[in-house]
Amino acid sequence: MRIEGSRQxxxxxxxxxxxxxxxxxxxxxxxxxxxLELQPDGSYHTTLKVGIGSIxxxxxxxxxxxxxxxxxxxxxxxxxxxxxxxxxxxxxxSLAAQNAxxxxxxSGEAQIGGMMASVGQRMMRVAAQQIAHQFFEAxxxxxxxxxxxxxxxxxxxxxxxxxx
Amino acid sequence: MSPKLLGERIKRKEDPRLIQGRSHYVxxxxxxxxxxxxxxxxxxxxAKIKSIQAEAARKMPGVLAIYAGKxxxxxxxxxxxxxxxxxxxxxxxxxxxxxxxxxVGEPVAVVVANGRYQAADAAAKVxxxxxxxPAVTDMDKAVAGSPLVHEQFGDNIAFxxxxxxxxxxxxxxxxxxxxxxxxxxxxxxxxxxMETRGVVASYSPGEDTLTVWSSTQxxxxxxxxxxxxxxxxxxxxxxxxxxxxxxxxxxxxxYAEEGxxxxxxxxxxxxxxxxxxxxxxxxxxxxxxxxxxxxxxxFQPDGKVVGLKCHILADLGAYHQLLTPAIPTLTALMILxxxxxxxxxxxxxGVFTNKMSTDAYRGAGRPEATYVIERVMDMVARELxxxxxxxxxxxxxxxxxxxxxxxxxxxxxxxxxxxxxKVLTLSGYKKLRxxxxxxxxxxxxxxxxxxxxxxxxxxxxxxRMPAGGWESGTVRVEPTGKVTVLSGxxxxxxxxxxxxxxxVAEELGVPxxxxxxxxxxxxxxxxxxxxxxxxxTAVGGTAIYHAARRIKKKMARLASHKLGxxxxxxxxxxxxxxxxxxxxxxxxxxxxxxxxxxxxLPPGVEPGLVENYVFEPPNYTYPFGAHVAVVEVDSxxxxxxxxxxxxxxxxxxxxxxxxxxxxxxxxxxxxxxQALWEEHVYDENGQLLTGTLMDCAAPxxxxxxxxxxxxxxxxxxxxxxxxxxxxxxxxxxxxPAMVNAVLDALQPFGVRHMDMPxxxxxxxxIVTRGASETA
Numbered sequence: 001m002r003i004e005g006s007r008q009x010x011x012x013x014x015x016x017x018x019x020x021x022x023x024x025x026x027x028x029x030x031x032x033x034x035x036l037e038l039q040p041d042g043s044y045h046t047t048l049k050v051g052i053g054s055i056x057x058x059x060x061x062x063x064x065x066x067x068x069x070x071x072x073x074x075x076x077x078x079x080x081x082x083x084x085x086x087x088x089x090x091x092x093x094s095l096a097a098q099n100a101x102x103x104x105x106x107s108g109e110a111q112i113g114g115m116m117a118s119v120g121q122r123m124m125r126v127a128a129q130q131i132a133h134q135f136f137e138a139x140x141x142x143x144x145x146x147x148x149x150x151x152x153x154x155x156x157x158x159x160x161x162x163x164x
Numbered sequence: 165m166s167p168k169l170l171g172e173r174i175k176r177k178e179d180p181r182l183i184q185g186r187s188h189y190v191x192x193x194x195x196x197x198x199x200x201x202x203x204x205x206x207x208x209x210x211a212k213i214k215s216i217q218a219e220a221a222r223k224m225p226g227v228l229a230i231y232a233g234k235x236x237x238x239x240x241x242x243x244x245x246x247x248x249x250x251x252x253x254x255x256x257x258x259x260x261x262x263x264x265x266x267x268v269g270e271p272v273a274v275v276v277a278n279g280r281y282q283a284a285d286a287a288a289k290v291x292x293x294x295x296x297x298p299a300v301t302d303m304d305k306a307v308a309g310s311p312l313v314h315e316q317f318g319d320n321i322a323f324x325x326x327x328x329x330x331x332x333x334x335x336x337x338x339x340x341x342x343x344x345x346x347x348x349x350x351x352x353x354x355x356x357x358m359e360t361r362g363v364v365a366s367y368s369p370g371e372d373t374l375t376v377w378s379s380t381q382x383x384x385x386x387x388x389x390x391x392x393x394x395x396x397x398x399x400x401x402x403x404x405x406x407x408x409x410x411x412x413x414x415x416x417x418x419y420a421e422e423g424x425x426x427x428x429x430x431x432x433x434x435x436x437x438x439x440x441x442x443x444x445x446x447x448x449x450x451x452x453x454x455x456x457x458x459x460x461x462x463f464q465p466d467g468k469v470v471g472l473k474c475h476i477l478a479d480l481g482a483y484h485q486l487l488t489p490a491i492p493t494l495t496a497l498m499i500l501x502x503x504x505x506x507x508x509x510x511x512x513x514g515v516f517t518n519k520m521s522t523d524a525y526r527g528a529g530r531p532e533a534t535y536v537i538e539r540v541m542d543m544v545a546r547e548l549x550x551x552x553x554x555x556x557x558x559x560x561x562x563x564x565x566x567x568x569x570x571x572x573x574x575x576x577x578x579x580x581x582x583x584x585x586k587v588l589t590l591s592g593y594k595k596l597r598x599x600x601x602x603x604x605x606x607x608x609x610x611x612x613x614x615x616x617x618x619x620x621x622x623x624x625x626x627x628r629m630p631a632g633g634w635e636s637g638t639v640r641v642e643p644t645g646k647v648t649v650l651s652g653x654x655x656x657x658x659x660x661x662x663x664x665x666x667x668v669a670e671e672l673g674v675p676x677x678x679x680x681x682x683x684x685x686x687x688x689x690x691x692x693x694x695x696x697x698x699x700x701t702a703v704g705g706t707a708i709y710h711a712a713r714r715i716k717k718k719m720a721r722l723a724s725h726k727l728g729x730x731x732x733x734x735x736x737x738x739x740x741x742x743x744x745x746x747x748x749x750x751x752x753x754x755x756x757x758x759x760x761x762x763x764x765l766p767p768g769v770e771p772g773l774v775e776n777y778v779f780e781p782p783n784y785t786y787p788f789g790a791h792v793a794v795v796e797v798d799s800x801x802x803x804x805x806x807x808x809x810x811x812x813x814x815x816x817x818x819x820x821x822x823x824x825x826x827x828x829x830x831x832x833x834x835x836x837x838q839a840l841w842e843e844h845v846y847d848e849n850g851q852l853l854t855g856t857l858m859d860c861a862a863p864x865x866x867x868x869x870x871x872x873x874x875x876x877x878x879x880x881x882x883x884x885x886x887x888x889x890x891x892x893x894x895x896x897x898x899x900p901a902m903v904n905a906v907l908d909a910l911q912p913f914g915v916r917h918m919d920m921p922x923x924x925x926x927x928x929x930i931v932t933r934g935a936s937e938t939a
Binding site for chain 1: 207847849851852854859
């Protein structure tokens with residue numbers, strides 16, 4: 001399953017990159033994130049509460065940031081499992097400076113298994129895109145709140161831009 | 165006169181209780197102190213099990229015990245495979261995975277709890293740590309050898325079987341012979357019975373008896389296997405198949421969950437229940453079909469097919485269930501259909517993949533054969549620009565003669581020309597062709613599809629069946645004159661409580677309502693094989709018929725003794741046992757009284773009126789038929805709508821036309837479903853993508869038209885009733901008729917073949933591509 005998208009964020013590239021590397025900022029923005037802990041090996045251990053259609057559950061996972069090139073790009077490895085099955089994915093996130101703003105693009109390949117695959121395959125891509133959308137929505141809000149010079153983004157406007 | 169019963173449209177005895185919901189299925193069995201099972205299943209198609217942590221699950225409310233593969237090792241036997249093919253590789257198949265999982269849905273652990281929901285909640289808390297391994301789901305890749313499903317075998321090939329006949333040198337030397345090569349894919353399907361599987365196992369430690377209620381087609385075979393697996397003395401095991409809500413072959417098996425339920429009940433000394441969820445049913449109940457057929461068709465310019473070569477790749481899944489490897493061998497056996505093709509060459513390769521096992525699903529190997537040969541006839545017709553009717557007539561053997569085909573199969577009495585002629589008349593075939601030509605000019609695409617099938621059923625002579633092919637029947641006239649019939653078959657929708665009562669009531673001249681048929685309880689029915697392979701009436705019904713004849717013989721002896729007549733002149737009619745001219749007559753009930761009160765029995769005659777008969781069929785039977793499907797294909801959306809369906813089937817003598825129609829209707833729905841909509845899909849990682857009823861696209865009533873059915877009756881000499889079997893005919897005949905119809909509609913677009921299911925998207929692509937190419 002391929003997931004990709006992009007999002008314009010009203011903050012400079014360096015700030016966006018730094019916040020994406022910050023566990024607290026990520027935990028605040030990640031939908032259903034109950035826990036995000038930095039491990040000694042540099043990866044994160046996370047507990048996510050996710051509901052996709054009829055498959056609701058708590059998933060234990062591991063997120064690893066690989067090959068960070070501040071402030072341009074990093075790769076991300078994600079593994080998770082729960083009663084609804086398992087998820088394994090790898091993706092690339094790149095940040096492009098656009099004046100004072102940042103265009104963030106992500107693309108990746110995810111493999112899902114168990115009940116999630118057999119029951120949720122049809123909606124999984126849409127659900128994954130939606131989770132990504134919710135994340136960036138929240139992340140943008142988080143940036144806005146913590147960077148006094150910027151204003152809150154217009155939710156409707158951002159959805160339109162993200163819908164490609 | 166007593167009303168004639170055989171051949172009449174008699175309403176099913178079963179229906180009132182079924183329609184009113186007053187019947188009892190496995191899930192309706194409630195026993196004191198019953199506990200429930202929930203299985204932990206693998207989410208991986210192939211993985212090593214590193215560890216299983218059950219502490220958190222064990223602390224959940226109501227949890228009594230948790231078992232994994234190691235806990236069963238040496239204490240519960242392996243899942244049996246009865247198919248005995250030469251050189252067959254049989255992997256160990258434990259009830260709970262040991263060290264490694266090989267398909268998504270494979271049971272890894274089981275949780276026992278006081279409540280069903282408690283068991284399910286706790287199962288979700290069992291943590292299994294897997295080390296994922298690469299999976300193989302594509303048969304070509306599996307044959308190429310990597311990754312391996314079972315490392316110990318060194319390859320993924322379970323068996324290779326060859327079948328060859330005829331003079332190939334002559335075929336290849338003939339210069340006028342043309343050859344078409346084509347690959348046909350027969351997709352994987354889910355059998356989808358309305359009632360999922362389920363089992364209740366109750367071990368009584370005091371009596372040392374094990375009673376099992378299971379939604380099964382084979383209670384007697386299951387009893388033997390469970391005794392072997394659990395180590396309980398077989399005389400202390402009783403299996404009961406209560407009401408069974410459909411099976412279609414998927415319950416002709418011995419499953420892990422049945423073994424585990426017995427094991428757990430014995431461990432805990434409590435009755436145990438497991439009812440399969442629909443998700444489990446789609447994942448872990450056997451699947452059907454899944455074959456690739458690579459064909460070489462040798463034919464002459466006049467449409468005569470002179471040779472057929474076929475490489476069959478059969479996806480067996482990861483393990484063998486009861487008959488898994490045997491199913492594709494039936495495809496090879498029946499690959500020539502009802503055509504006198506002088507040369508045949510078939511190589512069947514059974515392939516292991518990381519998927520659920522395939523096994524018998526309605527038709528079991530024969531729908532694949534019929535699909536091959538009926539597509540062959542149409543491809544040859546298309547290639548030579550001949551009418552598919554003419555190509556079929558060219559290749560039929562002459563009517564009424566027994567023929568031995570190049571496959572070595574000898575079919576019983578048939579007249580393929582007659583059924584074809586009848587269906588052409590019924591459908592107005594010539595008119596349809598005219599309409600088709602007119603509509604094409606208007607840019608509308610009508611398709612007319614034919615299938616003239618023959619199938620093999622009434623399974624079967626014991627020499628050809630792994631566990632014997634006989635069937636038992638018992639008739640007991642009770643002291644009050646009511647009649648009890650016991651059958652070793654185990655119907656689950658076929659209506660044998662009706663047809664067997666018809667047979668017995670007609671033979672004994674007693675009211676139909678006085679006859680009650682029982683089946684499915686191994687403590688009640690002395691011996692049995694079960695219901696599958698369209699055998700119930702032809703084999704089980706014949707046993708009942710013979711048992712009733714034995715009752716008559718004894719009653720005639722009793723009556724003649726009492727009346728002073730010869731046993732040979734006694735007839736049974738209108739509830740009386742009397743001499744031919746009626747001058748010497750006794751009431752049926754009075755003769756029964758003689759048997760039970762035993763005051764004046766003739767010398768050497770035992771008291772009572774119970775007779776058993778075990779019928780050993782001398783051969784299979786070969787029902788046949790001709791179907792015409794009429795479809796309309798919307799060239800803008802690619803959607804196929806079924807306009808008419810005509811089915812003429814010859815299942816031998818018909819005992820109850822309503823039951824025959826019912827079987828044909830249901831069979832057609834499943835066969836048409838395969839052609840147009842159904843498929844059970846795994847992705848390349850071995851994940852099942854069609855795990856809900858919405859995804860695997862089971863058809864619904866509104867997607868069908870009214871089925872026009874008719875019959876010819878060519879009695880078989882194989883049994884005295886002359887019946888052949890009809891349970892699978894509709895499925896076997898309809899799939900190729902539908903595909904032939906859709907491809908006939910698409911003829912202007914120049915497409916020779918498309919693989920099933922013929923979903924709108926596929927057709928739309930062909931139509932738009934074809935249109936752009938011709939533009």
